[in-house]
Amino acid sequence: MCVPSHSEYAERLRNADLRVTRPRVAVLDAVSALPHADTDTIVGAVRAGLPEVSRQAIYDVLRALTSAGLVRRIQPSGHVARYESRVGDNHHHVVCRSCGIIADVDCAVGEAPCLTPSDPQGFVLDEAEVIYWGLCVDCSSPRTSGSRP
Numbered sequence: 001m002c003v004p005s006h007s008e009y010a011e012r013l014r015n016a017d018l019r020v021t022r023p024r025v026a027v028l029d030a031v032s033a034l035p036h037a038d039t040d041t042i043v044g045a046v047r048a049g050l051p052e053v054s055r056q057a058i059y060d061v062l063r064a065l066t067s068a069g070l071v072r073r074i075q076p077s078g079h080v081a082r083y084e085s086r087v088g089d090n091h092h093h094v095v096c097r098s099c100g101i102i103a104d105v106d107c108a109v110g111e112a113p114c115l116t117p118s119d120p121q122g123f124v125l126d127e128a129e130v131i132y133w134g135l136c137v138d139c140s141s142p143r144t145s146g147s148r149p
Contacts, residue, residue: 004032016068023053027061031071032085036093036102042083076102076131092130098139105132 004012009028010020018024023046030045031037037045043058062083065071069088075081076095082102092105117125134140 004028012070016070018064018068018070022050023057023061024065026050026053027058027065028070028085031065031083035084035086035104036074036082038080038082074102074129074131090127092128092132094132094134096136096139097133098135101136103136105130 006025009025012028013020013024026046026049027042030042034041034045039059039062042062043055046053046058062071062073066073066083071083071085072087073081073083074093076093079095079100084104086104090107092107094103094105095101
């Protein structure tokens with residue numbers, strides 16, 4: 001996966017009618033470089049390059065970028081919120097019950113919303129959010145010593 005350049009981030013921000021600021025570019029870069037990162041991880045990545053940016057400013061940027069559709073916030077049940085830059089394709093996620101790792105899963109069937117409920121209750125559907133749960137390869141493989149984490 002290719003990480004976009006500063007100018008590509010700036011263009012995305014302008015296209016979303018957001019001012020181009022160093023914190024916004026840094027957050028976009030962190031979210032792109034660290035798929036499914038939690039807020040603390042993003043704060044650490046942003047502050048590595050911009051130590052003067054406050055935690056609250058980063059929260060505000062994440063909220064603005066999510067509202068503008070430039071990043072996606074996901075929060076599997078029982079887990080902290082995570083952020084990703086893969087937006088607009090209605091993909092789903094798989095979460096390991098043991099270690100918590102999250103991976104992308106392409107849309108189950110066709111175009112958004114990918115799934116059709118038996119009775120949409122009159123709603124006009126445009127998205128389906130699916131989270132698959134299980135054990136990742138590392139957590140489901142038997143250890144050579146026979147012990148589990």
